[in-house]
Amino acid sequence: MTRVAFIGLGHMGNPMAANLVKAGFAVRGFDLLPDNLSTAQGNGVSIATSAEAAVTDADVVITMLPAGKHVLSVYESVAKLAAKGTLFIDSSTIDVDSARKAHEIAKANGLLSVDAPVSGGIGGAAAGTLTFMVGGDAGAFAKAEPILKPMAGRIVHCGEAGNGQAAKICNNMILGISMIGVSEAFTLAEKLGLSHKALFDVASTSSGQCWSLTTYCPVPGPVPTSPANNGYKPGFAAALMLKDLRLSQEAAKSVGAATPLGAHAEEIYAQFGAAGNEGADFSGIINYLRDAKRDS
DSSP states (O other), X not given: OOEEXXXXXXXXXXXHHHHHHHTTOEEEEEOXXXXXXXXXXXXXXXEOSSHHHHHTTOSEEEEOXXXXXXXXXXXXXXGGGSOTTOEEEEOSOOOHHHHHHHHHHHHHTTOEXXXXXXXXXXXXXXXXXXXXXXXXXXXXXXXXXXHHGGGEEEEEXXXXXXXXXXXXXXXXXXXXXXXHHHHHHXXXXXXXXXXXXXXXXXXXXXXXXXXXXXTTOSSSSSSTTSGGGGTXXXXXXXXXXXXXXXXXXXXXXXXXXXXXXXXXXXXXXXXXXXXXXXTSBGGGHHHHHHHOOOOO
């Protein structure tokens, strides 16, 4: 039986670990929060007293942590304790530079590694339908794929170390921009006297069609499963969208890429969060835009 250490059992990590248990893996987990550990234990995860203890005798180590500094801290602490050839999978969403440094730490300790951030949110984590964007060499990817399958709807090898993170931040920059665009269109339609249904029926079957409209519509009604029908409870929190947009702009600056819409989306989500909406679903940006004043 493959032994998996899972470090970071939060809103995403816990259901991911639970799906590995259901698939027959022996999962030992660690998190700093007692409530997260309790939930994981209820899902069949055995609990370790520390990250270092979780890694002991593990065949695979998975991390799902808030930021690059946390990933690097864990890697620096546990990589030297893992057996040579152990596979390290980081599914956190972090900056590309930190992801590549994590690969370097793994390589220096004789370990295999992939960066494998996800798309699909809490619902996808629970359903085992996440999209994994994987960076790392072909050998590490081949070893990681069967580990990821119980948690995944789709697994995409994006290329070399760090490219999984690159794909994630580019994808979420598109998402942040498109949600603002869809929300602006509904706000304009409201002021013009056009119903939500009429705009949805037109745009969802014509050139305005996009995921932010057809799967995650920011107004109640047209897509019953969207957070707009549940008081804009996440979902994918606005604070996480802002995090990803900031990562996209840090990356753009580092390589000299012009991303003016990405930069403006970051500004808008920063304002939305500063107004007390960090915990709301990111599609709730429509409520902020309704109250915004047009520049003359």
